[in-house]
Amino acid sequence: MIGSPVRSSFWDLNEIDEGLPLGEQIDCLKEDLAQITFPGAIVLDLGWYPSFDPRGMFKVMVVQNSDWDKPLFLANAKDVSSLREQISLSILSFCQ
Incomplete structure (x- = not known):
């Protein structure tokens, strides 16, 4: 994977202010927060489910070959804070 391109399809996580409670940022909590494509047709997808619902949560998913029914992670x-940890774990899941 060294030297292979990594592409960000979109990245809206910067809209979330870690210093504010998530409940005060409902307009930023949407299903499509970030998507990064790695070599080998691997996609890291991040979102908030359900969108704009303060009772929701972030979902971190890694899929390969667009197989959304069988995620690798x-x-x-x-x-x-937990989101950061899960993003790191998700990347480790396919980099080993």
């Missing part, structure tokens, strides 16, 4: 996170 799937995890939830309730806050930004």
